Amino acid sequence: MTTNVESRPALRRADLHSALEDPALLSMNFLNEVANRFPDAISFAPGRPYEESFDTEALHRYLHAFCNYLEKERGQDPAQVRRTLFQYGRTKGIVHDLIARHLHVDEGIEVDPESVVVTVGCQEALFLVLRALRRDERDTVLAVSPTYVGLTGAARLLDMTVCPVRDSEVGVDLDDLVVQIRAARAAGLNPRACYLVPDFANPSGVTLSIEARRTLLRIAAEEQLLLLEDNPYGFFRASGERVPTLKALDTERRVVYLGSLAKTCFPGARVGFAVADQLVAHDDGSTSLFADELSKIKSMLTVNTAPISQAMVGGKLLEHHGSLLRANWMEIEVYRRNLTHLLEGLEKRFHSAPDLGWNTPSGGFFVVVTVPFRVDDTLLEHSARRHGVLWTPMSHFYDGAGGENQLRLSCSVLTPEQIDDGLDRLANLVDEQRWCVGVDQEGEQDG
């Protein structure tokens, strides 16, 4: 279709921002590209939500429900309703009070709706917080490693250094956190916040104990650090009791809660939020809410989150009286069934393998498998082509070295049959790779 254009490049990549050559940004592209090239492979890769309950007619219902709410509960006349849906709107959003009610009902988190900033997915919330905190090159963010690649990517866009904190069986190595804070300060850096997913973390699947949460809050208060709590999977517990969120335990407003409605409503609305109830002290003695500072940044980034999208999640929230936990009863069952099936399937196939292990998360979408061979992008392509099974190399979640012998399995969009079939294919890959490693080692012994 292009006509009359010169094909001489107008730009050189070396002249563009460094993030464009960074592994964090290339990773997402590479993984999508592999998935697209092998559409028939069984994929343990994506962290997407279960799809069977999606219903196009529900969108019409949600829109009606939200319009009805604007008229009946907010007293808007039909012209105001149209203006709310169609015009530019409040930068902090129009479903902030419905989200505050959801947090009260489902999480026992009590927040003033004015502290809620509705965002274009959780990713924008993350970006807003990092942009606000990154004043100069000394301001850094700590992150429990392995880390969600969206944190690393957002930091890269801002030239913000990410300092990794060691993971542990309780979700974070609390001693290492203090060590890293002190080390950063000693190096002239200014650690501003620590990012983590306390419930069924992406990618590790690990959940922080209540004791670890309390200690973490104490450290944050002592070290004048914010905690960035990202909680997309908290509802999806497969076994045991739910643990309160950091924000629910946060008596000193040390936690910025990053909410995603992608898994609890649906990704297609692209609605997330930040709860930022911190007070910000100004030089003139006045204070503002951190949420209002984030709002100023948002006004120059996306202006506001699409009211149309907010109306859809608003309608879903209204239909379920603010409880997304109740709205997700079926999804919770499906994810429990899938995770249990995946863990049993691993046990069945690999229980007697001394060279292969996996963790046993109590919920969420992800399991990490440790294998006796190198796991990288080349192996992923080989696995897709030769064995018809996709997964994610754990090295993608390390900013630097780490995870070279691990892969992440996600089970959120598969059926039990697909899980079985996928695990059989994975077992074939494992057998083949063990044989290769064996040959290599013999070769080395011979050589």
Add this chain to the structure above:
Amino acid sequence: MTTNVESRPALRRADLHSALEDPALLSMNFLNEVANRFPDAISFAPGRPYEESFDTEALHRYLHAFCNYLEKERGQDPAQVRRTLFQYGRTKGIVHDLIARHLHVDEGIEVDPESVVVTVGCQEALFLVLRALRRDERDTVLAVSPTYVGLTGAARLLDMTVCPVRDSEVGVDLDDLVVQIRAARAAGLNPRACYLVPDFANPSGVTLSIEARRTLLRIAAEEQLLLLEDNPYGFFRASGERVPTLKALDTERRVVYLGSLAKTCFPGARVGFAVADQLVAHDDGSTSLFADELSKIKSMLTVNTAPISQAMVGGKLLEHHGSLLRANWMEIEVYRRNLTHLLEGLEKRFHSAPDLGWNTPSGGFFVVVTVPFRVDDTLLEHSARRHGVLWTPMSHFYDGAGGENQLRLSCSVLTPEQIDDGLDRLANLVDEQRWCVGVDQEGEQDG
């Protein structure tokens, strides 16, 4: 609602990013806040689109039309349609081909749909482009001054210097453009692009002649500069012939076209786009589309533009066979009527005033009035409280000094009666301020 929290500030604004104290970011907040405090004032302030054609039922129709298109024209089965609407989607968007068709039909712009990045409003498109181009502190953007505050704000978030270029009756002082490029280079800076609104600019209302456009393209090619063409108002011509966009004249891929659907569809979808068909040369000899580089950034900023929102504008595009020009026939008439009425109203009230002048844009939403007294935020508040009329101080659109005796009038959401009433109120303010200035001058003479 907040319980058990300490009210000691957790943050100091001095520790947050400098943009948060920048006039560009405070401006938007201040203007919204004044508008909210005086809801009964007649407002010449907002650049919002005409509201009378908004229709909630149309949203249901658009959604149906888009689903039908996915099935009939893209061959998706019902499960795929649901996945398209509800799941995470293509980073560059799902209405890229419909947008490419619209550009062909309405603007004579021929682009490969792969060069289109669908964004969360035009603001995100602007941010993506600046982020890609701002590699280090030497990379600057030129902007015709007075400038849309969204450009300045986005640059501030990226610590990117904006170099102002003088305005002129043809829309941009082309000699000054070359002077500024050379001066920036002499100062060790690297001017990467020049931002402008060639049609009925915000805030000046001025339109570039065809000759100026051709010269601008030649300068861009000679100086290895990109042109960032922002075109939200191009359809809304009140008199004369439409002039081709820079992108339609761009034979060397020097123009990144920033599209807004806020005025031509509706703001509540928050859908805009960038056309970025530049080739990017990599060190290994390969090339990529600039659109794909922008997409990588978007994947870490908003992941993708809400498919729900895209479906709404997609439905509207389909209903009108890709022509938003045809879809906006009524809006075009309304804006023509309003602008004509505003200009006639100014003439009627101020034609004999030698100390007061205004420009006469041939379309768009905005007219700039020059007055014989100082125009600032204090006067705006006074105007709202005492005279019941709102407008925008032009100084908000200058990054530094400028516009101290000017105000911007917007007429897009008013009726002719409101325009008359508002102009009467403005005339009262002018009379009062002339008297004050007279008193001041007498006082000075006396003193």
